[in-house]
Structure formats: C-alpha cells, structure tokens
Amino acid sequence: MSDIRSFVKTKNPGEHEFHQAVDKVLASVQPLIDRHPEYRQEAVLKRITEPEKVFMFSVPWVDDQGQVQMNRGFRVGMNSAIGPYVGGLRFHPSVTLSIMKFLAFEQVFKNALTTMNMGGACGGSDFNPKGKSDREVMRFCQSFMAELHRHIGPDKDILTADIGVGTREIGYLFGMYKKIHSEFAGILTGKSLTLGGSLIRPEATGYGLAYFAGQMLKTQNQTLEGKTCLISGSGNVAQHAAEKLIEMGAKVLTLSDSSGYIFDEEGIDAGKLDYIKRLKNFRRGRIKEYVNKYSEALYVEQDTTLDHQPMWDIAADCAFPCATQNELNARDAQHLLKNKVTLVCEGADMPCEPEAMECFLDAKILYAPGKAANAGGVAVSALEMAQNSMRLSWPRQEVDDRLKTIMKNIHQTCLEAAEEHGFPGNYVAGANIAGFVKVVDAMLDQGVI
Numbered sequence: 090m091s092d093i094r095s096f097v098k099t100k101n102p103g104e105h106e107f108h109q110a111v112d113k114v115l116a117s118v119q120p121l122i123d124r125h126p127e128y129r130q131e132a133v134l135k136r137i138t139e140p141e142k143v144f145m146f147s148v149p150w151v152d153d154q155g156q157v158q159m160n161r162g163f164r165v166g167m168n169s170a171i172g173p174y175v176g177g178l179r180f181h182p183s184v185t186l187s188i189m190k191f192l193a194f195e196q197v198f199k200n201a202l203t204t205m206n207m208g209g210a211c212g213g214s215d216f217n218p219k220g221k222s223d224r225e226v227m228r229f230c231q232s233f234m235a236e237l238h239r240h241i242g243p244d245k246d247i248l249t250a251d252i253g254v255g256t257r258e259i260g261y262l263f264g265m266y267k268k269i270h271s272e273f274a275g276i277l278t279g280k281s282l283t284l285g286g287s288l289i290r291p292e293a294t295g296y297g298l299a300y301f302a303g304q305m306l307k308t309q310n311q312t313l314e315g316k317t318c319l320i321s322g323s324g325n326v327a328q329h330a331a332e333k334l335i336e337m338g339a340k341v342l343t344l345s346d347s348s349g350y351i352f353d354e355e356g357i358d359a360g361k362l363d364y365i366k367r368l369k370n371f372r373r374g375r376i377k378e379y380v381n382k383y384s385e386a387l388y389v390e391q392d393t394t395l396d397h398q399p400m401w402d403i404a405a406d407c408a409f410p411c412a413t414q415n416e417l418n419a420r421d422a423q424h425l426l427k428n429k430v431t432l433v434c435e436g437a438d439m440p441c442e443p444e445a446m447e448c449f450l451d452a453k454i455l456y457a458p459g460k461a462a463n464a465g466g467v468a469v470s471a472l473e474m475a476q477n478s479m480r481l482s483w484p485r486q487e488v489d490d491r492l493k494t495i496m497k498n499i500h501q502t503c504l505e506a507a508e509e510h511g512f513p514g515n516y517v518a519g520a521n522i523a524g525f526v527k528v529v530d531a532m533l534d535q536g537v538i
C-alpha cells in the first residue's frame with residue numbers, strides 16, 4: 090500500500106484533501122487486495138485513484154459595477170465504471186483542484202453504495218455567491234455553463250448541488266444549457282419543481298442522514314426520541330437533518346455558519362427552524378441573527394485562534410457535522426467522547442480529520458462516514474433523473490418512502506461488508522469495501538480502457 094500512497098502523492102503534489110480521502114479508502118481495502126491477486130495484477134488501485142478526466146477553465150463575468158471578474162471552473166470525472174458521472178457542484182472561495190478530486194473520489198464510493206448506476210464526479214468554482222446580487226450570480230452561472238456544457242450530458246455527466254449551489258444557481262445553469270443546446274435535458278438535478286425537479290430532492294441529504302442515524306441506533310435497540318443533537322452548518326444538509334431529527338423526536342441544540350454557532354438549550358423546534366430557513370435561504374443572513382429573535386439562545390463567534398471548535402464541547406447524545414471538510418479535529422472528538430456522545434453521523438463530506446475518526450473508531454461508538462450517511466441526496470438525484478426520463482413526477486410520499494428504503498439498504502450493506510471482512514460494526518470499513526468491490530469488479534469486466 091505504501092507504493093500506491095507515494096504514487097498518488099507524487100502524481101498529485103500538495104493535494105492534501107485528495108491524499109486524505111485516498112488514504113482512508115486504502116486503509117480499509119488492504120485485506121481485500123491481499124485476498125484478490127487479480128486486483129493487484131490489474132493495477133486497480135492506480136486506476137481507481139487516477140481521475141479519468143479533469144477540466145479546468147476560466148470563468149469571466151461582469152459584476153453590477155461593470156467590472157470584469159475572473160474565477161476558475163473545474164469538473165473532475167473520477168470514475169465511470171458503473172454509470173455516467175454524477176456529482177456535486179461547489180461554489181466557494183476555498184475550492185481548489187485538491188478539493189474537487191477528494192469530493193469526486195468520495196462520490197465514486199457513495200454512488201456505488203446507493204446501488205444505482207452512477208459514476209463519481211465533482212465540479213465547481215472558487216466563486217463566492219455570498220454577498221453577490223441575483224444578477225451577478227446569474228451572469229457567473231451563465232459564463233460557467235458556457236464552457237462546461239461541452240463536457241456534460243444526460244448519459245455522460247450530470248451535475249448535482251453542493252456548497253453554495255442551490256435551486257437559484259441550478260436554475261441559471263439549466264437555463265444556459267437549454268439555450269445553447271436547444272433541449273430540455275436532464276443534465277442537472279436539484280432543479281425547482283417548475284423545471285422538472287423531484288419532490289424531496291432538496292430535503293434528501295438531511296432526511297437520509299436522520300434515517301441512517303435511526304438505523305444505527307436501532308442496532309442498539311434505541312431510537313432518536315429524546316436524544317440531544319449537535320448539528321454544525323445551517324445550509325441545505327443541516328437544515329433538513331434538523332427538520333427530520335425534530336420530527337423523529339430528537340432535541341436539536343445547535344446550528345452554525347462560518348461566523349459562529351448558536352446554542353439553544355430549550356431546543357430548536359420546527360417554528361424556530363422555519364425562521365432559520367427564511368434567514369438563510371431568502372434573506373441570506375448570518376446565523377447570529379437567531380439570538381435577536383430567540384433571546385434564550387446563545388451565539389458564540391468563531392474564534393480562529395483556538396485549536397478546537399467550542400461547539401463540540403457541548404454535552405449531547407449525537408453529533409452531526411454538516412458544514413464542510415475537516416471541521417472536526419481530534420480535540421473536538423475527545424470533547425464529544427468525554428461528554429459521552431453515542432453517535433456521530435457525518436452529513437458533510439469528510440468533516441472529521443483522520444485523527445478524529447480514529448478516536449471514534451477506538452471508542453467503538455456508532456460512527457458513520459459521509460459517503461454512506463449522506464448518500465440520500467445523490468440517491469434522490471437518481472430518482473429525479475428517472476422521473477425526468479419517464480416524464481413523470483412521483484408524489485412526495487413515494488419519493489420519501491424510496492429514500493427511506495435506500496438508506497436502510499445502505500446501512501445494511503455497510504454492516505454486512507464490515508462483518509464479512511473482519512471489521513464488525515465499523516461503518517467506515519464497510520462503506521469503503523462495499524463501494525470499492527462494486528466499482529472495481531465493473532472495471533475488471535470492462536477490460537483495461
């Protein structure tokens with residue numbers, strides 16, 4: 090394994106997030122490689138860690154003052170062995186090629202776990218929609234799609250939402266694709282209902298996360314009823330995870346954004362969550378405004394001089410990191426464990442640093458990686474594509490029932506793969522192994538291409 094690790098590092102210098110994502114998978118699949126000489130012979134590790142396609146392009150656009158702005162666009166097609174590329178678009182100033190590759194790599198395994206035929210990809214830009222007018226976001230999206238349209242298609246590469254990309258951005262991107270190609274094609278999911286979006290798609294990642302957590306607790310004859318929960322983030326995943334957790338009887342204590350977090354000891358109920366949704370999705374305000382409306386809550390500003398996130402010091406039964414990669418480190422993990430956390434379920438992609446992950450695995454608490462627990466979003470993207478192809482729109486209940494079944498099956502798949510390969514109860518190993526086997530076997534079936 091050290092040879093493949095150094096191969097990846099040499100080929101992708103300085104791409105730390107990508108190295109981290111690859112390392113985690115390699116650690117889990119080692120026993121499998123030892124048992125299957127054909128995997129070594131066919132160089133599957135070199136092939137699965139090398140992106141099939143990488144596009145980088147300039148995205149010039151004009152701001153409201155008439156000034157020309159320049160951003161960089163990306164699309165990484167990591168692996169298409171089991172289907173056309175499907176993966177998120179992220180618009181955030183922190184976006185780099187390393188982040189694109191790590192997300193695309195995670196997506197390969199996540200998509201495989203859904204059992205739907207989707208390869209893994211990711212794209213985005215270092216454009217920051219925060220503080221931009223709707224017209225500026227529109228002009229940026231149009232310029233982005235003016236280049237990206239060449240590389241995508243309903244049977245080739247399909248885009249879904251990630252950080253900074255919501256219904257507004259998807260609508261502008263879709264409009265530009267339609268204008269260029271003169272076709273109303275299923276190249277984007279997460280569309281508004283007027284454009285053929287699926288009911289439950291916006292909610293799917295967060296709802297799926299809560300369903301997955303419910304399944305994990307069920308293995309210990311427990312439920313979410315009465316459990317206190319910490320959630321980071323206040324975007325799409327965090328909002329809908331909170332909504333479903335509240336509905337399932339849990340008490341949500343926190344939410345956050347990049348400026349700080351709120352702690353409401355009485356619990357964020359459905360009414361308070363509605364306020365947050367309006368604040369974040371329409372007024373595009375900061376989470377600190379919550380305490381102006383609900384004075385019983387506390388707001389704590391982000392302190393970048395600290396070596397940990399004080400939000401994770403709060404005592405709670407369950408923790409759901411739903412903001413961004415590497416947001417929870419080993420000290421945060423130790424604080425959570427000291428306070429007897431029993432479940433950590435990742436809503437974001439790779440939110441726990443490797444040392445934090447080790448702490449949770451060593452403590453043998455219920456701990457699920459994002460590639461399994463947050464797969465509900467892309468699963469419903471596949472359901473949206475199916476509805477688009479059939480020119481049908483399934484009722485809310487039907488999509489939600491399918492989502493529940495998918496999350497239950499992913500949970501079962503992870504547990505069975507972990508058990509079979511000697512890691513009982515280890516969802517990280519289970520998710521990596523189950524996803525890896527499906528993709529690698531499809532690669533072998535197709536020969537060296």
Ligand SMILES: NC(=O)c1ccc[n+]([C@@H]2O[C@H](COP(=O)([O-])OP(=O)(O)OC[C@H]3O[C@@H](n4cnc5c(N)ncnc54)[C@H](O)[C@@H]3O)[C@@H](O)[C@H]2O)c1
Binds near residue numbers: 325411464
């Ligand atoms: N949207 C989906 O369907 C989906 C699916 C699977 C995984 N994810 C993952 O979930 C996470 C959140 O995505 P989202 O769609 O909710 O995005 P979003 O843009 O709706 O929300 C992101 C949230 O994270 C916060 N945030 C971002 N960077 C931060 C930082 N450096 N420090 C603290 N907070 C920060 C933002 O303030 C915001 O509250 C990401 O890791 C994404 O890859 C999203």
